Amino acid sequence: MKNFGFGCMRLPMNGEEVDIEQFKKMTDRFLEEGFTYFDTAHPYIKGKSETAIKEVLTSRYPRESYVLADKLSGSFFTKEEEIRPLFELELEACGVEYFDYFLMHAQSRNNYPKYCDCRAYEIGEELKNEGKIKHLGISFHDSAEYLEKILTEKPMVEFVQLQFNYVDYEDDDVQARKCLEVCRKYGKPVIVMEPVRGGSLVNLPKEAAELLESTGKSCAEYAVRYAASHEGIFMVLSGMSTLEQLEENIGFMKDFEPLGEEDFVLLDKVCEIVNAVETIPCTSCKYCTEVCPKNIAIPGIFNVMNEIKRFGKECTWIPAFGERAASNCIKCGKCEKACPQHIEIRSLLEEAAKEF
Numbered sequence: 114m115k116n117f118g119f120g121c122m123r124l125p126m127n128g129e130e131v132d133i134e135q136f137k138k139m140t141d142r143f144l145e146e147g148f149t150y151f152d153t154a155h156p157y158i159k160g161k162s163e164t165a166i167k168e169v170l171t172s173r174y175p176r177e178s179y180v181l182a183d184k185l186s187g188s189f190f191t192k193e194e195e196i197r198p199l200f201e202l203e204l205e206a207c208g209v210e211y212f213d214y215f216l217m218h219a220q221s222r223n224n225y226p227k228y229c230d231c232r233a234y235e236i237g238e239e240l241k242n243e244g245k246i247k248h249l250g251i252s253f254h255d256s257a258e259y260l261e262k263i264l265t266e267k268p269m270v271e272f273v274q275l276q277f278n279y280v281d282y283e284d285d286d287v288q289a290r291k292c293l294e295v296c297r298k299y300g301k302p303v304i305v306m307e308p309v310r311g312g313s314l315v316n317l318p319k320e321a322a323e324l325l326e327s328t329g330k331s332c333a334e335y336a337v338r339y340a341a342s343h344e345g346i347f348m349v350l351s352g353m354s355t356l357e358q359l360e361e362n363i364g365f366m367k368d369f370e371p372l373g374e375e376d377f378v379l380l381d382k383v384c385e386i387v388n389a390v391e392t393i394p395c396t397s398c399k400y401c402t403e404v405c406p407k408n409i410a411i412p413g414i415f416n417v418m419n420e421i422k423r424f425g426k427e428c429t430w431i432p433a434f435g436e437r438a439a440s441n442c443i444k445c446g447k448c449e450k451a452c453p454q455h456i457e458i459r460s461l462l463e464e465a466a467k468e469f
Contacts, residue, residue, distance in 0.1 A: 115147055115367075116348055117150070117363070118150030118180075118350040118351070119143055119150065119350070120152050120351055122153075122158070122352050123353070123354045124161075124162060125139070130161070131158065135356060138356055139355075139356050140170055142359060143363065144179065149180045150179075150348055151166060151170060151182065152306075153182070153207070154186055154218060155203055156186050156188065156189070156403055163206035166207050167207050181209060183203050183214075185216070185233060185237070187218065188403055190231065196236050200236075204245070211245045211246065212245070212246055214247065214250060217233055217237065219453060220254070220263060221453070222255055222259050248272060250271050250274065251270055252306065253273055254276065254287075257288045260292050264295065264296075264299045270301065271301065272303070273292075273302075274304040274306055274350075275303055275306065276289065276396070276453070277289045277306075277308065278314060278339065279336065279383070281310065286454065302346075302347045304347065305340040307396050309337065311396030311397040315331075315332045315336065320386050324383060325383060333358075337349055337365070337366065339376075339377075390422060391422065392418075392422050393415045393461060394454045395415040396453070398412075398453060399412055401449075403451065405448050406443065406447070407436075407437075407442065409439065410437040411458060414434065415465075417432070439463070439466040440466040446459060
């Protein structure tokens with residue numbers, strides 16, 4: 114299995130629906146080049162990611178030709194008895210009889226106790242023994258110390274999915290380096306999510322982008338290859354939404370070579386430039402919008418705010434968010450509890466309402 118996977122959270126879209134024809138072309142090219150790993154979750158695109166995978170992948174290719182990962186998301190169960198029916202629903206939605214990789218989704222100090230109370234890890238182990246899961250793991254958003262707590266308490270965890278990129282490597286909130294070191298300590302292989310940080314590492318400040326592109330490599334190539342160049346990482350996921358993005362990625366990953374020392378030095382300089390521009394560290398994971406009672410377009414609003422910070426208001430297109438505007442925030446705080454990046458969302462929405 115090659116070390117590059119298709120993240121299915123940001124699929125090509127036609128309005129509110131997945132662009133099935135483009136997704137088919139992307140899937141065909143991905144498999145044609147020898148890549149096999151697909152990653153989805155029940156909440157991705159409001160359930161449409163799983164059903165698109167069934168239409169595009171699992172109904173068109175033999176089961177042994179691809180590797181499929183799915184997740185148990187905490188927003189879809191409240192008690193132990195609901196976990197197995199949810200799991201069966203996910204199998205049916207994806208059109209498979211088992212998952213190669215199955216993850217306890219977005220584990221942190223905010224939701225890990227709920228998974229423990231509902232015996233989610235133990236049920237996952239039972240499903241593995243029944244052959245419905247090949248490998249059981251977690252995706253994780255919290256401190257290295259809390260990751261160590263989970264790996265100590267739940268030895269059935271075989272692998273860990275981490276947010277890992279060169280900007281977050283030494284970040285105090287994400288703790289990418291420290292989390293990777295914990296995984297190495299416990300012998301847990303790592304899958305990388307957000308190697309381009311929700312697209313922000315391909316939309317760098319002009320000075321940083323020019324620095325990277327002067328080498329003949331793209332910003333995307335640097336980001337993805339950086340993640341794949343670290344010991345202990347066996348898979349890097351990329352959320353590709355166009356055929357062009359896919360072609361670029363497979364171009365530099367099909368015959369993967371780790372970055373050299375001079376590349377790491379260059380990326381240190383890029384980090385200095387990026388960190389000098391204070392932006393909102395939103396990755397557009399949309400966990401916040403899943404729990405927002407007003408369905409506010411939080412990632413879209415933050416993207417506009419960051420564009421203004423980088424390029425100025427006069428150079429930024431500001432869409433009309435309508436009923437999903439920042440001014441409709443009721444300050445309930447549910448978004449902040451769900452945010453893996455620990456963003457103070459309510460105060461920023463207040464700022465956005467005034468700015469826009």
